[in-house]
Amino acid sequence: MDVLIAGTSFQDKIDHDINIEPKDVMPDEYRTHLIRQISQHAHSEVIGMQPEGNWITRAPSLRAKQILLAKIQDEGGHGLYLYSAAETLGISRDEMIRQLHEGKARYSNIFNYPALTWADIGAIGWLVDGAAIVNQVSLQKTSYGPYARAMVRICKEESFHQRQGYEIMAHMMDGTADQKQMAQDAVNRWWWPALMMFGPHDSDSPHSGAAFRWKIKNKSNDELRRKFIDKTVPQAEVIGLRIPDPDLKWNEMKQSYDHGKINWEEFRQVINGNGPCNRQRMQHHVKYHEEGRWVREAAEAYKNRLKQSN
Amino acid sequence: MSKDTQLDLWEVFIQAKVGGNHVHAGSVHASDGKMALQNARDIYTRRNEGSSIWVVPSDCIVASTLSDTEMFFDPSADKIYRHPTFYVLPEGAKQI
Numbered sequence: 001m002d003v004l005i006a007g008t009s010f011q012d013k014i015d016h017d018i019n020i021e022p023k024d025v026m027p028d029e030y031r032t033h034l035i036r037q038i039s040q041h042a043h044s045e046v047i048g049m050q051p052e053g054n055w056i057t058r059a060p061s062l063r064a065k066q067i068l069l070a071k072i073q074d075e076g077g078h079g080l081y082l083y084s085a086a087e088t089l090g091i092s093r094d095e096m097i098r099q100l101h102e103g104k105a106r107y108s109n110i111f112n113y114p115a116l117t118w119a120d121i122g123a124i125g126w127l128v129d130g131a132a133i134v135n136q137v138s139l140q141k142t143s144y145g146p147y148a149r150a151m152v153r154i155c156k157e158e159s160f161h162q163r164q165g166y167e168i169m170a171h172m173m174d175g176t177a178d179q180k181q182m183a184q185d186a187v188n189r190w191w192w193p194a195l196m197m198f199g200p201h202d203s204d205s206p207h208s209g210a211a212f213r214w215k216i217k218n219k220s221n222d223e224l225r226r227k228f229i230d231k232t233v234p235q236a237e238v239i240g241l242r243i244p245d246p247d248l249k250w251n252e253m254k255q256s257y258d259h260g261k262i263n264w265e266e267f268r269q270v271i272n273g274n275g276p277c278n279r280q281r282m283q284h285h286v287k288y289h290e291e292g293r294w295v296r297e298a299a300e301a302y303k304n305r306l307k308q309s310n
Numbered sequence: 311m312s313k314d315t316q317l318d319l320w321e322v323f324i325q326a327k328v329g330g331n332h333v334h335a336g337s338v339h340a341s342d343g344k345m346a347l348q349n350a351r352d353i354y355t356r357r358n359e360g361s362s363i364w365v366v367p368s369d370c371i372v373a374s375t376l377s378d379t380e381m382f383f384d385p386s387a388d389k390i391y392r393h394p395t396f397y398v399l400p401e402g403a404k405q406i
Binding site: 070077081097293296297306 | 314315316317318319336337338339340341342345352353356357375376
């Protein structure tokens with residue numbers, strides 16, 4: 001079998017569901033597509049730490065604070081798994097960070113929205129991580145080995161994130177009228193951005209053709225979005241939350257929900273830099289990257305001193 | 311912006327239970343061995359995945375290459391007598 005693999009062409013391997021590994025021959029477009037997708041994914045994990053980090057000092061109990069810290073630490077770890085996976089394609093971490101700071105690489109649009117109340121921490125865990133999990137589960141079978149393996153690890157860790165978010169929401173829906181209102185308000189603000197996380201409709205998704213042929217993707221944006229809606233709506237009903245979509249209806253024929261129109265104009269506005277927090281997120285990242293520079297330099301200096309004394 | 315450094319690349323091997331193999335888990339960036347070990351602990355063993363960690367500078371790893379795969383592994387391909395199933399045993403022989 002190994003001998004067979006060595007002599008097999010790129011597309012043959014893809015067609016036989018054999019993972020592509022770093023040293024294998026691959027088309028430049030495959031490499032470029034993956035670098036763009038994996039680095040965007042990594043940046044999203046890291047930028048995603050900001051809206052939640054904002055609530056660490058204001059968590060309502062020690063239990064909640066410990067859980068939030070653990071969750072944010074996971075997100076940082078996920079970013080690092082993904083940066084490592086991208087590095088195997090020949091891009092350095094310096095370069096990825098530079099592209100982020102120069103606006104050439106993106107991160108998930110969802111993190112340009114603010115976390116205004118504690119209920120937002122619940123909504124982020126339940127809806128944003130919930131949407132991310134649906135996407136990441138399908139990526140466990142992606143064709144590039146290092147990316148697929150990072151996804152397996154990430155999926156194992158993510159399910160606690162969604163549960164802790166749902167627990168916060170359930171807890172608030174069990175509380176006072178004000179608390180219930182706060183939970184509902186968070187869902188009203190996060191529901192549509194969460195649906196937009198899956199990207200444009202299949203009919204106008206520019207990159208999807210090659211992504212399918214190369215098995216980077218195996219489910220379309222709309223399929224994944226439907227999956228997310230179908231599992232999330234009943235969860236909302238259990239705790240008495242209303243989904244802010246008057247057109248949301250169970251479709252008996254499809255055995256799935258039909259949803260209302262997504263406001264893609266808002267999506268375009270936010271992705272092009274006009275969201276509520278775009279500038280703040282990037283300024284924060286640049287600031288702490290710069291402020292950490294002396295630590296990296298000191299570590300290098302220490303390494304060189306160790307070498308000299310040996 | 312002046313030249314930045316993201317430190318050196320290290321490969322991480324984790325032993326899940328005492329007595330088991332160390333298995334490759336992924337990589338970390340660090341400037342020295344101690345930092346690499348601590349980073350590996352924080353990144354790969356947040357849920358009791360490990361009882362021991364090895365870290366190795368990535369450029370110290372010597373690997374077989376894909377183009378040599380055929381030639382390199384060929385010597386073992388035709389020696390099926392190395393497997394116990396190759397041998398024909400008399401009827402009734404047990405515990406062998």
